[in-house]
Amino acid sequence: MKKQNWYKLIYQFAIIGILVFMVFHLLIDKAYAPDFEAYCPFGGLQALGSYMTMDSLSCSMTSTQIMMGVVLFIGIVLFSRLFCGYICPLGTIGEWVGKLGDKLKVRITLTGIADNALRLLKYVLLFITFYFTLKSSELFCKKFDPYYAAVSGFSSDVVLWWALIAIGALLIGSLFFRLFWCRYLCPLGALSAIFKYSWWFLGAMAVYVVLLLLGLNISYVWPLLIIAAGGYILEIARMDRVRPDPVHITRNTDTCTSCRLCTISCPQAIDVASMEKVTHADCTLCGDCLHACPEKDTLQINKRNMKWLPALVLGALIILGITAGSLFELPTISQKWGTEEQLKSAGMFEMSGLKNIKCFGSSTAFANQMRGVEGVYGVSTYVATHSVHILYDTAMYNDEKIQQLLFVPVKRVIEEVPEEVDKVVYYTMTIDKFFDPLDATYLQHLLDQKTEAVGYQSDFACPVIVRIYFPEGREPDRETLVKAIESKNLRFTVNENEFNVKLPYKVIAFEEGTASLSRGEFVRDMFMPTKSFFNDNQNYSADVIKGLPVRLGDNAQLKQRYNFLISHLSNDSGIVGFETSLDEAGAEILTLWYVDTLTAPDRIFGALNADSLLLHYGDGSMGTIVNPFRFAPSDTVTVSGAE
Numbered sequence: 001m002k003k004q005n006w007y008k009l010i011y012q013f014a015i016i017g018i019l020v021f022m023v024f025h026l027l028i029d030k031a032y033a034p035d036f037e038a039y040c041p042f043g044g045l046q047a048l049g050s051y052m053t054m055d056s057l058s059c060s061m062t063s064t065q066i067m068m069g070v071v072l073f074i075g076i077v078l079f080s081r082l083f084c085g086y087i088c089p090l091g092t093i094g095e096w097v098g099k100l101g102d103k104l105k106v107r108i109t110l111t112g113i114a115d116n117a118l119r120l121l122k123y124v125l126l127f128i129t130f131y132f133t134l135k136s137s138e139l140f141c142k143k144f145d146p147y148y149a150a151v152s153g154f155s156s157d158v159v160l161w162w163a164l165i166a167i168g169a170l171l172i173g174s175l176f177f178r179l180f181w182c183r184y185l186c187p188l189g190a191l192s193a194i195f196k197y198s199w200w201f202l203g204a205m206a207v208y209v210v211l212l213l214l215g216l217n218i219s220y221v222w223p224l225l226i227i228a229a230g231g232y233i234l235e236i237a238r239m240d241r242v243r244p245d246p247v248h249i250t251r252n253t254d255t256c257t258s259c260r261l262c263t264i265s266c267p268q269a270i271d272v273a274s275m276e277k278v279t280h281a282d283c284t285l286c287g288d289c290l291h292a293c294p295e296k297d298t299l300q301i302n303k304r305n306m307k308w309l310p311a312l313v314l315g316a317l318i319i320l321g322i323t324a325g326s327l328f329e330l331p332t333i334s335q336k337w338g339t340e341e342q343l344k345s346a347g348m349f350e351m352s353g354l355k356n357i358k359c360f361g362s363s364t365a366f367a368n369q370m371r372g373v374e375g376v377y378g379v380s381t382y383v384a385t386h387s388v389h390i391l392y393d394t395a396m397y398n399d400e401k402i403q404q405l406l407f408v409p410v411k412r413v414i415e416e417v418p419e420e421v422d423k424v425v426y427y428t429m430t431i432d433k434f435f436d437p438l439d440a441t442y443l444q445h446l447l448d449q450k451t452e453a454v455g456y457q458s459d460f461a462c463p464v465i466v467r468i469y470f471p472e473g474r475e476p477d478r479e480t481l482v483k484a485i486e487s488k489n490l491r492f493t494v495n496e497n498e499f500n501v502k503l504p505y506k507v508i509a510f511e512e513g514t515a516s517l518s519r520g521e522f523v524r525d526m527f528m529p530t531k532s533f534f535n536d537n538q539n540y541s542a543d544v545i546k547g548l549p550v551r552l553g554d555n556a557q558l559k560q561r562y563n564f565l566i567s568h569l570s571n572d573s574g575i576v577g578f579e580t581s582l583d584e585a586g587a588e589i590l591t592l593w594y595v596d597t598l599t600a601p602d603r604i605f606g607a608l609n610a611d612s613l614l615l616h617y618g619d620g621s622m623g624t625i626v627n628p629f630r631f632a633p634s635d636t637v638t639v640s641g642a643e
Contacts, residue, residue: 107175249300427475432506546595555630575599
C-alpha cells in the first residue's frame, strides 16, 4: 500500500478548504468581504518592487504581504520552493488534475528542447508582470491570474479572456502535460527558480544598486530584464545543479534497491533514483519521494530522518511573516512637494480611521487633492490602518485646522417628509470615530433601518457635530437613538451588492431636548443644489443661452445618478448646463441651459426620456445604462445668461 505524505496533504487540504469555505461564505452571505490576497507573497514582492522604484505600494498591499514575500525568498534560499510544493492552490490543482491525466493515460512529461523552450514563457510573463506593476503601481498579475480570477468572481481587475486562457492552461494543460502551469507559465515559479540561484539574483541587484549610487540613471527595466534572462539560462543550463543547496534530499546508494518508487512518485518527474543528492531546480522538497521509499534510512534530508522538517519550517516561516508584517507599516504612497526649507520646518498631522484610504488609487486621489492646498507640503498614506500623515506649514495651520481641511460636511435627506407633517424636530449630538464621507453613508443606512429619521447633517468639530431630523411626534427617545448610532455592525444593500460593516461610533455629548423647524424650512435647509456646466459654455454669449426649467418630481430621488444624466446630455453639443433649484413651494426644479441656435426643447426632452443613457468614462471609453429618469413636458421659460 502506498504511503501518503500527510505533511503535504494537510497543507494542501487546509488551503483548498479555507478557500472553498470563503467562496461559499461569499455566495451565501453577499455582505461577507474576504481578502483572498491577505497573505499573497507574489503580490507582496511586486509591492516591494514598486515601493523601491516608485516609492509607493501596489494596490492595497501592506507590510504583511511584503513580509510573506521576504520569507518566501528566505525559505527558497535556505530550504527549497516550499510554497510551490505545499501551499500554492494552483500547484495543488495542477498536481491533482495531473493525477487524473495519469489515470486516463493521457498525460506526458515534456523533456529536451520542447521542455527548455516552454520554460522561457514563465520568465517572459515574470518580466511583463513586474514591468507593468512597477510602471503603474497596480498589480498586473490580477489581469490574468487564474487564482485571483476564480476567487474574485472575475472582478473588474480581471481581463476576462486573459483569465479564461490562463484557467484553460492550468486545467487542460495539466491534464495532458506534467504541471503545465507551474513549469511553463507561472511567473511566481520563475521568480522562485531565480531565488534558487540566489547568488545570481543578489549579485545582479548589488551591481544595479552600486551603479545607482555612482550617479548613473539606469531604468529598473534593465536589471529586471537581465535577472529574468539570467534565471532562464541558469535553469536550463544548470537544471540539476542548483546552488546554494543547504537543505536537500539525499539517497544512500548502499541501501537503495533501485525500485524507482521515488522517481515514480515525484510530482515534478525528477529522476531521484539516479541521484545521490537532489539539487534539481524543480525540487520543492515536498517529501513525496521520502514517503514512497520502502527502504529504511535510504532517502533522507541531509542524510537524516527528518521527513517532518519542510512542513515544520514552512509553518514557522508563515508565522514569522505574519508576525513581522504586524510590527511595521510601509506607506502606500509617500509624496513631498515642498522645498527642502519648507519640509524642514513643517508640522506633521496624523489621523487614522479614514475609510476612504483603502488602496493605491484612493491614496493617489487624496494626494492630488492635497497638492492643491496652499501650505500643505506632502502626504503619506497607510491603507492597512486607513491612516494619513500630512506635512503642513505651521504658520498657516495647526492640527485642528488640518483636520477641518479634511472634513467634508454632509447634508442627507433620507426620505421625504410626509405631507401631513407640518414640523420637523431634530436632536444635536457629537459622535466620535465619525469623520469621512463613508461614515455619512453608514449613518444614513443606520438611521433608515432603525429610526424614522428624514435627514441629518454634520458640521466640523472634535468630535463631529451631527443633527438628526424626525417628523414631529415620530422622534425616538434619547436612549433608543444612541443605541441605534452605536450599533456595532451594519448590513445594507446597494445595487444588489450586500455590505457588512463593523462600526466604531460613540455618542460623546447629547444636547438636552429637541429643536424644531417648519416642513418648508427643513426642505430649504437640506437642499443641496447640483450645478454642472460643459460643452464650452463659457464661449457663448448670454443672449444665445436659454433656460429650460423642468419639474423633477420623483426624479429628485435619483440624485446619486445625476452625473449619469449629465454625461448623457453632454452628447448634445447645444446643451451647456445642468442646474437644480427649489421653487417657491419647495419643489425641486431642473434647469437645462442650452444654446438656442444648436438645439431645441423638443430635442432636449427626447434626450431626457431616451431608453438608455450614453455615458463617457474617465478613460475615454463609452458605455450605456438603462435610463432611470422619466420627465413630462412643461412650459419653457426663456432665461437670459448663464452663471
